[in-house]
Amino acid sequence: MEGGSIFSVAAPPIFNGDNYQMWAVRMETYLEALDLWEPVEEDYEVPPLLANPTVAQIKAQKEKKTRKSKAKACLFAAVSQMIFRRIMSLKSGKEIWDYLKAEYEGDGRIRGMKVLNLIRDFELQKMKESESVKEYPDRLLSIATKVRLLGSELNDSRIVEKLLVTVLKKFEATITTLENTKDL
Structure with missing residues (x-):
C-alpha cells in the first residue's frame, strides 16, 4: 500500500x-x-x-x-x-x-403539510414512564431531523425547552440543578 x-x-x-x-x-x-x-x-x-x-x-x-x-x-x-x-x-x-x-x-404545499404534521407530533410528545432519559431526547431529535430535511427549521433551543418542560416529575430535581448551573 x-x-x-x-x-x-x-x-x-x-x-x-x-x-x-x-x-x-x-x-x-x-x-x-x-x-x-x-x-x-x-x-x-x-x-x-x-x-x-x-x-x-x-x-x-x-x-x-x-x-x-x-x-x-x-x-x-x-x-x-x-x-x-x-x-x-x-x-x-x-x-x-x-x-x-x-x-x-412532493411540491412545496405537500412538504408544508408534512412539516405541520411533524411539528404537531413534536408538540404532542411527552416522556413515557418506561422511557429512559436517553430515549426521549432521541425521539424528539428524530422528529426535528425530519422537519429539517423537509427544509424547515426547528431550533435547538425549542427542542431543549420541550425536553425540560415535558420530562417526568422524578427528573425535576436534576432539571432544576441543570437550569441553575448551566446556561440553558
Whole structure:
C-alpha cells in the first residue's frame, strides 16, 4: 500500500418509497463518494470524437460515458423492484433523480403539510414512564431531523425547552440543578 488509505464503499441505501428526504441525502453522499454525482446533478452530453482523436481524448470520452452509466446503474441498484419498474425506461441518472424527487418529495404545499404534521407530533410528545432519559431526547431529535430535511427549521433551543418542560416529575430535581448551573 502506497501511503494512501483504501476507501471501501458499502452498498447503496435502498429506497422503498418511504422517507425520501433521508434516502436522498444518503444517496447523494454515496454518489459523491464514488465520484458519480456530477452526471446525476447535470445531464451533460458526451460529444463525439473528432477525426484522429488523441489517446487522452478517447480516454476522457470513455470516462465521461462510463461515469454516466455507473451513476444510472447505482440509482437502479438503490431502489426497490417496485420503484425500479417505474424508472427503468428513463435514460439518464439526472432523469431518474428528477423523477424520484418529483414523485416522492412532493411540491412545496405537500412538504408544508408534512412539516405541520411533524411539528404537531413534536408538540404532542411527552416522556413515557418506561422511557429512559436517553430515549426521549432521541425521539424528539428524530422528529426535528425530519422537519429539517423537509427544509424547515426547528431550533435547538425549542427542542431543549420541550425536553425540560415535558420530562417526568422524578427528573425535576436534576432539571432544576441543570437550569441553575448551566446556561440553558
